[in-house]
Amino acid sequence: MPALCQPLADGQERVQVAKTSPGRQCESHGQIVPTLGYYRRMAETTERRLALLMHGAIQGDGGKMGLGLLRYSEDPIICVIDKESVGQDITALTGIPRPVPIVASVEDAAALGANTLVPAIAPAGGALPPEWRAEVGRALRMGFSLINGLHEKMADAPDMRDALQPGATIYDVRQEPAGLDNSSGLARDLAAKRVLTVGTDMAIGKMTTSLELHAAAKRRGVPSAFVATGQIGICISGAGIPLDAIRVDFAPGAVEKAVLEAAAKIEDQGIIWVEGQGSVLHPASSAWLALIRGSIPTELILCHRIGQERIMRIPWVKIPPLAEVAALYEAICAPIQPAKVVGIALNGGYLPDDDVRAACEAIEAETGLPTTDTVRFGGEKLLDAVLRN
């Protein structure tokens, strides 16, 4: 399993602090701390066997992290915990072809051999629902490790620290990395393409589209890197920046740094797929702009959910025709570095394939842009559009 917590600054490394370590016992266990000799290193070889805590989220809202891990994580997922869907077939419910049992509780997950709990929801505001917190505590007491993608730093919470057992760890994914600075447009000078997914709303498949395009590029032999910018992408890819946990002043700079690091790992003529966030149409969203400014994209892919006409939970915001949305994103890029929306990624949800194909054809006719559902039909069509530009 790739490293799951926040990127490390120079001079830091990921350690596990035994509860019996002298001196900093209460402040630091499960935390990123400066390397000190008396801290026992995390056993890098321990296999994580994930249980995804998703009560009500498989068939409801907020299950984005769990579904992302189910679809893309390379770690073994032992089970999903959702008392509302216990015993049901996850592929039938979600369309994701990964045979994972659905159980009722962390106790059931432990019985199946899981050793790492992931609260795999993305609640508004990032707070863990109170009733779930006790269950997380029970899991820690049973010896589970915790991968925490919520804003709250669990490794600092007294109840979590008290519950954590020796040998287990708490990874807080969503903490600002050290050593950030302002951006200065350096990504503009890269030879590699920077392809950013942008959207009509939150939670409509920007990360998924970037991952599918990255996979398509790798299949094609194109040098390719994926830059995760949210906790789910970080959990899937093992690296990246938790953009929404970064201070506004440093947000474009954090993106720039992540893109430059990704560029250093691939050949010049490769493609860096930057995971998009939020939407120009959403009143709670500004992360997408930090992504545009920090990555200085060469191409944009516009993501949209088929049939969606208004912003989720903000029904007074209508989604304009996609060509207008694309033009707005392009206009925002233009003063600094022009970038073109070269294709549209539609999220077909649970619609039949024929309906999705028809929707793609209609949007292509309306916008003149290559359009597909990358999860169903692969990323090749949009990859070609990027390579042609």
Add this chain to the structure above:
Amino acid sequence: MPALCQPLADGQERVQVAKTSPGRQCESHGQIVPTLGYYRRMAETTERRLALLMHGAIQGDGGKMGLGLLRYSEDPIICVIDKESVGQDITALTGIPRPVPIVASVEDAAALGANTLVPAIAPAGGALPPEWRAEVGRALRMGFSLINGLHEKMADAPDMRDALQPGATIYDVRQEPAGLDNSSGLARDLAAKRVLTVGTDMAIGKMTTSLELHAAAKRRGVPSAFVATGQIGICISGAGIPLDAIRVDFAPGAVEKAVLEAAAKIEDQGIIWVEGQGSVLHPASSAWLALIRGSIPTELILCHRIGQERIMRIPWVKIPPLAEVAALYEAICAPIQPAKVVGIALNGGYLPDDDVRAACEAIEAETGLPTTDTVRFGGEKLLDAVLRN
């Protein structure tokens, strides 16, 4: 003097912790902490007599905070510390009609009776230049309090804590307030106008314009509130949000909260002047978007420095014609709530009045928008434009 540190969450109050307080001595003095009986309250009546630490910044770059305080602070400013301009006339150098001596060091400032040091620069990245740090330490050792608008939390820094004397305090202005949440567009329902300043670049007078318009509204008897969104505005007005120190996820929500609180203090038909930040043209800037989303402005004022053609220090970014910049800001507002740029505020810097008048006329002819330099000629013209809309 108004309270100078970060806004308080429910259940917190501003306290000074004596160095001899039991238990939390090292962690907390000069900090916001939950109210505890054994902490001695800060003496609210102590008059702050400011010294502005501005080496090289009066005649150079980065003096934005100092010049803002000189122009607008209601606290006594005893002196400015700038060894490159010692003994010179500050009004001659800056055009600000406030007779404040320029001295060479914190020792000179102490001799004049100053008791509170403000590192009054806005360096890129927010870090205190190393050579200044020793001088801040010397001031603290002499018994000064510190008002810190830089990103680093000085109250937590060991060298600062060691230097701080009993009775003095460290105010860290630039810390994220507690209790934030996502925005949901609530500002849209306010009866009060929300007027946001937007700009062609950073550091060109957005805060100043908002303050001048606020002053003009008060002179006119229009119910008026100023919402500070940066450390300088907070130091001047005694309240506000340090937007660039807030996590991306909560930035629009913090703005929304500040605007709703301002609205609660004025009558329905009043005007809320929201201090702008950054620029749509700047690769390091995304705060302006959080301001648009959180405040859902009814009007925009576009700020620009006369004669500036390219972004400062990023010469490859050209400033388009102002009408295009205005149209871009309007296009970004439009999907959520249309807002119009109703006027242009020009920063004439040190140009002669006649040149500034000519520039205003030229921009008015070019854009069809009321245009003025509010610092020279007052905010009335733009206030009228807002009221007419």
